Amino acid sequence: MSLFKERQYLRVHVDREPDDSLWMKCKSCGELVFKRRVRENSNVCPSCGEYFFQTSQERLESILDPGSYEPFGERLAANDPLSFTDSRAYQERVAEAQAKTGLDDAILIGRGAIEGIPVVIGVMDFRFIGGSMGSVVGEQICRAIEASIADRRGFVLISSSGGARIQEGMFSLLQMAKTVTVRRRLAEAGLPFVSVMTYPTTGGVEASIASLGDIIIAEKGAMIGFAGRRVIEQTIAEELPAHFQTESFALERGQIDRVVRREDLRSELAVALGFFVGAR
Ligand SMILES: [Zn+2]
Secondary structure, three states: OHHHHHHHHHHHHHOOOOOOOOEEEOOOOOOEEEHHHHHHOOOEOOOOOOEOOOOHHHHHHHHOOOOOOEEOOOOOOOOOOOOOEOOOEHHHHHHHHHHHHOOOOOEEEEEEEEOOEEEEEEEEOOOOHHHOEOHHHHHHHHHHHHHHHHHOOEEEEEEEEOOEOHHHHHHHHHHHHHHHHHHHHHHHOOOOEEEEEEEEEOHHHHOOHHHHOOEEEEEOOOEEOOOOHHHHHHHHOOOOOOOOOEHHHHHHOOOOOEEEOHHHHHHHHHHHHHHHHOOO
């Protein structure tokens, strides 16, 4: 399947090697920078402003008020409904991703606060099988939204995903319908949903829940799209513009509301949520 190859390319592009050294060399400006400083700076190069990959744990740290994060108690791990094997068994891929990331699946959900405004937040993690949405991610998004409704809090979803988890076949595609349905209940309850698209937000996630925010923010440098560029070019037999599937392309066409620098994401989220809850 061509989509699967696109994801593998993306994974190579953003993955980081685990390493314990104190310093790192910025690939963009070549400066040697102190890693802790990079982390404190939302994983942005203090020298040239280049964005480095952020894990879901680092995202939570850079967006939520310190000490405010409370993960949901119940942990879910992926089943293997199709006993799926491609070049490797699906269960093997899941176990490897769990060991590599320390996560149960490709999303973290919990309660927290952004500049004092209580929220329920979900943060996807591209390291876990390309941040793909299978049954676990779909279920966790639904539980997060249900908690938003129960607590009367706004919901923030930070996407970083190659799309549906193909190893779960139809079951992963069903998550699109499932999350969209529960999202509607949030709207009926009169609560806000702010969707943040980061690099990359593609496939079935872009085509469902991530595109349904009351406000949709893209992080600067985000890639936003459905199928890969090559697939589309071959299908429509036309050359696509150079900035196709960039955040500025999506903004020009009204697909998103705003492009925000990572350094400003926390304060912009507070403004957006505050608008709905009447805090500012
Ligand atoms: Zn740099």
